[in-house]
Amino acid sequence: MFLPDFTYHRAKSLAEALALLADHGNEARVLAGGTDLLLHMKRGNVWGRPCPKHLVSVRDIAELKGLELDGGDIRMGAGTTHREAELSPLVRENLGALSDAVNQLASVQIRNVATIAGNVCNAAPCADTAAPLLALGAVAEIAGPRGKRTLPLEEFFLGPGQVNLNPGEVIREFRIPRPPAGAASAYARVARREAMDITIVGAAVQLYCTPDKKRIKEARIALNTVAPRPVRAREAEQVLRGAPVDEAAFREAGKIAAMHAAPRTSFRSTAEYRREMVKVFVRRALQKALERI
Numbered sequence: 001m002f003l004p005d006f007t008y009h010r011a012k013s014l015a016e017a018l019a020l021l022a023d024h025g026n027e028a029r030v031l032a033g034g035t036d037l038l039l040h041m042k043r044g045n046v047w048g049r050p051c052p053k054h055l056v057s058v059r060d061i062a063e064l065k066g067l068e069l070d071g072g073d074i075r076m077g078a079g080t081t082h083r084e085a086e087l088s089p090l091v092r093e094n095l096g097a098l099s100d101a102v103n104q105l106a107s108v109q110i111r112n113v114a115t116i117a118g119n120v121c122n123a124a125p126c127a128d129t130a131a132p133l134l135a136l137g138a139v140a141e142i143a144g145p146r147g148k149r150t151l152p153l154e155e156f157f158l159g160p161g162q163v164n165l166n167p168g169e170v171i172r173e174f175r176i177p178r179p180p181a182g183a184a185s186a187y188a189r190v191a192r193r194e195a196m197d198i199t200i201v202g203a204a205v206q207l208y209c210t211p212d213k214k215r216i217k218e219a220r221i222a223l224n225t226v227a228p229r230p231v232r233a234r235e236a237e238q239v240l241r242g243a244p245v246d247e248a249a250f251r252e253a254g255k256i257a258a259m260h261a262a263p264r265t266s267f268r269s270t271a272e273y274r275r276e277m278v279k280v281f282v283r284r285a286l287q288k289a290l291e292r293i
Contacts, residue, residue, distance in 0.1 A: 002042065003041055003042055004041060005053075006041075006051070006052060008057065009054060009057065010057045010060065011057060011061060012060055013061060014063045014064065014172065017030070017061060018143065018145060018170070020056045022145050024053070024054040027054055028052055028055070028056055029052035029054070029055055030121075030170055031056060031058070032057075032059065032079060032115040032118040033110075033113040033114035034113070035106075035110050035113060035114040035118070036114075036118065036119075037055075037118075037122075046161070047123075047160065047162075048161070049161075058078075059079065061079065063172065064079035065080065066080075066173075067084060067085065067088050069090060072177060073175045073177055074090060074094060074095065074176045074177075076173060076174045076175075076176065077172075078115065078116070078171040080117075081111065081114060081115055082115070082116065083102075083112045085102045086103055094178055094179060095132070095136055095176060095179075095185065096184055096187075096288075096292050097135050097185035097187040097205070097285075098132040098136065098176075098187070100186055100187035100188070100288075101128040101131075101132045101187045101189075101202075102116075102128075104187075104189065105119075105129070117170075117171045117174075120133065120140075120163075120171070121171065123162055123163045123229065125225050125227065126199045126200075126202070126224055126225040127230065130153075130222075131224040131230050132185070132187045132204040133174065133176070134220075134222035134231075134232060135206045135220045136176050136177070136185060136204075136220075137152075137176065137206075137220065138175065139152050139174065139176075141172045141175060142170070142172060143169065143171075143172045144169030144170070153174075154232060157230055158229065159228045160229070162229075180208070182217070183206060183208045183293065184290075184292035184293045185204065185205060185207070185289055185292075186204070186205055186285045186288035186289040186292065187202065187285060188202070188284040188285040189202035189224075189281065190202075192268070198225075198268065199224060200225060200268055200269045200274060200277065201278055202223065202281070203221065203222075203282045203285045204224075204285060205219060205222075205282070205285040205289050206289065207286060209290070213245055213293060214244060214245055215242060216242065216243050217241075218237075219240040219241065219253070219286075220232070220237060221233040221236050221257060221282060223257065223261060223278060225274065226261035226263040227263070233256070233260065233261075235257070235259075236253040236254070236260070237253075239256050240286075245290065247283075250283045250287060251283055253282055254282035254283040257278050258275045258282075261274070261275055261278050263275055
């Protein structure tokens with residue numbers, strides 16, 4: 001397979017990248033790590049759409065970099081690579097679910113170039129960082145020809161390969177609330193192999209407990225590969241709210257999450273298997289988060 005012809009543009013600033021995207025319209029795509037985009041282009045289309053004639057590289061843009069604590073939020077630039085997130089003490093100590101995801105995703109070589117925003121904007125239902133970011137309450141800060149806007153990540157995913165970005169817009173950064181005391185998160189997934197394989201089912205949770213760890217104050221659960229887009233399991237969250245911290249509550253949450261999931265059968269797995277794995281991996285993620293608390 002060969003890449004189709006395209007013109008490569010190496011933007012040095014966010015303003016230059018936005019100008020290039022505006023100039024070339026629907027024929028342009030942002031190139032960050034390129035680990036997904038270039039593979040799609042080799043196959044002849046990008047999520048069923050024609051391959052772009054112009055690729056606008058954002059790899060050198062300082063405005064899209066950085067991973068730091070900013071007030072009560074953790075600010076993560078769109079250009080943050082999976083490897084940078086993996087090695088970050090800030091992520092490891094505060095964003096356990098995201099740390100779990102980037103430690104399991106692909107290979108070190110891919111994690112060195114693939115970006116968090118690229119994984120999110122690819123909008124694959126199996127994207128490993130999507131469910132953790134949903135569970136963590138991430139907000140995307142978006143820049144475009146009409147200025148900046150913010151969007152909760154729950155409103156960002158529209159379907160496979162479809163995101164809530166207007167023409168010429170790019171994600172500038174993510175804002176993730178720093179979890180309070182008594183809260184922790186975790187991500188658990190099943191794949192045919194431990195690495196270098198697409199997730200069959202993934203579950204991310206953020207768990208808030210009372211100081212004595214006997215009751216659940218709040219929980220956020222997000223799933224991937226069980227619907228056309230990453231989703232929150234709100235019915236399961238409701239079951240956990242105010243429940244005692246025990247195995248029975250975790251099992252019930254997994255059961256409810258599975259009941260409301262809508263997986264499909266593919267060559268990797270049947271829908272029935274995926275639904276059963278939702279039960280297992282929601283429970284495992286909750287137990288892992290509890291241990292971290």
